[in-house]
Amino acid sequence: MRHKWYSTLIAISLVALIGSINGCTTAITQQPVYKPTINYFTASPPSISQGQKITLSWNVSGADTVNIQPDIGTAGAAGSLTLTPNATVTYILTTSNDAGSSTRSVTVNVTSMVAGKADLVITDTWLEGAVVYYKIKNRGNTDAKPSRSDLYVNNFKEAGDQVGPLAAGAEITASFSNFEWNFEGYEGGNAPLRTFTVKVCTDVDNAVDESNESNNCTTNFDFP
Numbered sequence: 001m002r003h004k005w006y007s008t009l010i011a012i013s014l015v016a017l018i019g020s021i022n023g024c025t026t027a028i029t030q031q032p033v034y035k036p037t038i039n040y041f042t043a044s045p046p047s048i049s050q051g052q053k054i055t056l057s058w059n060v061s062g063a064d065t066v067n068i069q070p071d072i073g074t075a076g077a078a079g080s081l082t083l084t085p086n087a088t089v090t091y092i093l094t095t096s097n098d099a100g101s102s103t104r105s106v107t108v109n110v111t112s113m114v115a116g117k118a119d120l121v122i123t124d125t126w127l128e129g130a131v132v133y134y135k136i137k138n139r140g141n142t143d144a145k146p147s148r149s150d151l152y153v154n155n156f157k158e159a160g161d162q163v164g165p166l167a168a169g170a171e172i173t174a175s176f177s178n179f180e181w182n183f184e185g186y187e188g189g190n191a192p193l194r195t196f197t198v199k200v201c202t203d204v205d206n207a208v209d210e211s212n213e214s215n216n217c218t219t220n221f222d223f224p
Contacts, residue, residue: 118144
C-alpha cells in the first residue's frame with residue numbers, strides 16, 4: 001500500500017511536466033500573401049507598319065502563374081519576345097497566386113502599308129566614344145526625300161542631323177556630328193556613373209510623306 005505523500009508527489013510532478021511543455025510552445029505567425037506585382041509590361045515600338053517587328057517585355061514578382069494573351073500563353077516571371085503582329089492588337093498579361101490575380105495590358109497599333117509611300121524608322125542608337133550614332137531605315141515601298149533627325153536627352157533637344165534621300169528598303173548609319181557626349185557623370189570609355197533618358201526622332205520636319213507618321217521616334221531608353 002502506497003502512502004498518501006507518494007500519490008501527492010506524482011500529482012505535483014505531472015503538473016510541473018505539463019507546465020514545462022506549455023512553456024515551450026512557440027507561437028507561429030502566418031505571413032500575409034499579397035497579389036502579384038507587375039513591375040513592367042511594355043511593347044516597343046508601340047506603333048508599327050505591317051510587316052515590322054515589336055519587342056514585348058515583362059517582369060513580375062510574387063506570381064505562381066504568368067499568362068500572356070493572345071496566342072502566347074504561359075510565360076516566365078520575366079522575359080521578352082520579338083513579334084510581328086499583322087493588325088492592331090492588345091496584349092494582356094495576367095498573373096496569379098493564392099491571394100488573387102493582377103492584370104495589365106499594352107496595345108500595339110499596326111498601320112497597313114500604303115503603296116507608293118516611304119516609312120522612316122530609327123532601328124538602333126548607340127554611343128561610340130563621345131559621338132552618338134543611329135541607324136535609320138526606309139521600310140516603305142518608295143524612296144524617301146531628304147529629312148532631318150533630332151537627338152533628345154532628358155526630353156531636351158541636344159542636336160540635329162540632316163539625312164539625304166533614302167531608297168525603299170535601305171538602311172544607313174548616321175551620327176550627330178555636331179554633338180559630343182560630355183554630360184557630367186560619364187567619363188569617356190568608363191562605365192557611366194549615371195544614366196540619361198535618350199530619344200532619337202527622324203523626319204522631325206515632316207518632309208517625307210510616310211505610310212506611318214507615328215513610328216519615327218525610338219522609345220525612351222537609359223543611355224549610355
